[in-house]
Amino acid sequence: MKTNISLRSKFGKWSSVALMTIFGLFCSSAANAAVIKTDIVMIVDESGSMGNVQTNLRNNIGLFASILSAGGIDASYALVGYGRSGDLIRLITDFTDASGFATAASNLVASGRTEPAYDATAFALNSLTSETGNLSYRADAVKNMILYTDERSNGDSEFNAQSTDALLKANNSLFNAVVSNQNYTDLVGLATNNGGRFFDLDFLNTSDQSVVQTFVEDFARAKLQETLDFCASNPNDPACASVSVPSPASLSLFLFALIALGNRRLKVSKQ
Numbered sequence: 001m002k003t004n005i006s007l008r009s010k011f012g013k014w015s016s017v018a019l020m021t022i023f024g025l026f027c028s029s030a031a032n033a034a035v036i037k038t039d040i041v042m043i044v045d046e047s048g049s050m051g052n053v054q055t056n057l058r059n060n061i062g063l064f065a066s067i068l069s070a071g072g073i074d075a076s077y078a079l080v081g082y083g084r085s086g087d088l089i090r091l092i093t094d095f096t097d098a099s100g101f102a103t104a105a106s107n108l109v110a111s112g113r114t115e116p117a118y119d120a121t122a123f124a125l126n127s128l129t130s131e132t133g134n135l136s137y138r139a140d141a142v143k144n145m146i147l148y149t150d151e152r153s154n155g156d157s158e159f160n161a162q163s164t165d166a167l168l169k170a171n172n173s174l175f176n177a178v179v180s181n182q183n184y185t186d187l188v189g190l191a192t193n194n195g196g197r198f199f200d201l202d203f204l205n206t207s208d209q210s211v212v213q214t215f216v217e218d219f220a221r222a223k224l225q226e227t228l229d230f231c232a233s234n235p236n237d238p239a240c241a242s243v244s245v246p247s248p249a250s251l252s253l254f255l256f257a258l259i260a261l262g263n264r265r266l267k268v269s270k271q
Contacts, residue, residue: 036243037074037141038227039095041124043117044108045149046084051110053148053204058105060216065098067220073227075144077101078135082120083112088155089123089131095138117153117187118164121145125171128158142230142239143173144223147187150180150201161186168194172237174226178204178219195226 044054061077068075076095082088093104122128124145126135137143145168159167168175168190176196177187188198199222203215231240 035072035074036227036231037076037138037239038068038144039076039078039135039137039141040144040146040223041078041080041135042101042105043080043082043120043124043145043147044105045112045115045117045151046081046109047112047115047149047151048110049150050108050148052207053150053201054105054108054110056204056206056212057148058102058108060212061098061102061105063213063216064220064223067217068224068227071221071224071228073224074141076138076141078124079104079108080120080124080133081108082117082123083115084109085112088112088114088116089120089128091123091133091135094134094136114155115149115151115153116156117147117149118156118159118161121147121164121175121190122159122167125167125173127167130157140238140241142227142237143171144227145173145175146178146223147176148178148201148204149187150205152184153186161190165190165193172234174230176223176226180205195230197222197226 042057044050044057046054065075065077077093077098077100078095079092079101081090081092084090092107093101096104119128119131123131123133124135125143126133126137153161173194174196175190175194176199177184177191178199178201179187180201190196191198199215199219203211206212231237231243234240235243
């Protein structure tokens with residue numbers, strides 16, 4: 001009996017150490033993974049009904065940025081406004097941090113009627129010939145477009161859904177559509193075809209700040225996962241070449257090791 005107790009005690013200590021060692025190695029590997037850089041362009045409708053959305057976006061960019069940063073994402077933020085009367089598509093700020101973005105976003109207006117979302121996306125990718133954009137993307141950053149609008153794209157002079165989709169793919173850019181109606185199948189399709197998703201604009205177009213905050217948190221977590229997934233799927237992209245993204249297989253192996261050690265410990269304790 002003494003021998004069994006001694007063995008059980010020693011094995012229990014060994015098992016605990018082993019578990020902690022495996023856990024420590026796994027966490028260390030994740031913590032030491034290189035930071036992923038991403039350049040995010042917020043493309044914001046400046047038509048007359050977008051004032052509330054613009055304010056909520058400006059006031060919550062810090063929360064959005066903090067979630068990405070905590071997840072190992074080095075993000076820069078640029079702002080393109082489109083639909084403004086007299087200046088249809090414009091660069092409001094080149095890439096900056098969240099604080100600089102919030103300051104620049106105070107220059108958004110809600111006074112237009114024409115919303116050329118396709119042309120605005122091309123502008124954000126420095127590809128609209130009639131109004132050349134001058135966004136200074138980092139060569140080693142994931143390009144990331146986020147479009148906010150409550151209208152279908154209209155008034156475009158150079159691009160349509162198909163050519164915008166081709167442009168996004170040529171730039172290996174992620175795209176998200178934050179729109180007020182999921183029946184905007186053209187914009188939703190751009191998102192789902194380019195690594196992104198559709199999000200409901202109505203959660204930003206409200207004065208209920210608890211709703212806004214919940215939406216921003218959920219949206220930021222989704223963007224974090226999309227960026228990680230991008231590098232998992234595109235390991236040779238310049239933004240991902242030096243990045244180690246933990247794979248589902250490595251997580252499964254870690255969990256299997258925990259279960260195996262736990263079962264072995266249980267068998268010894270029963271002897």
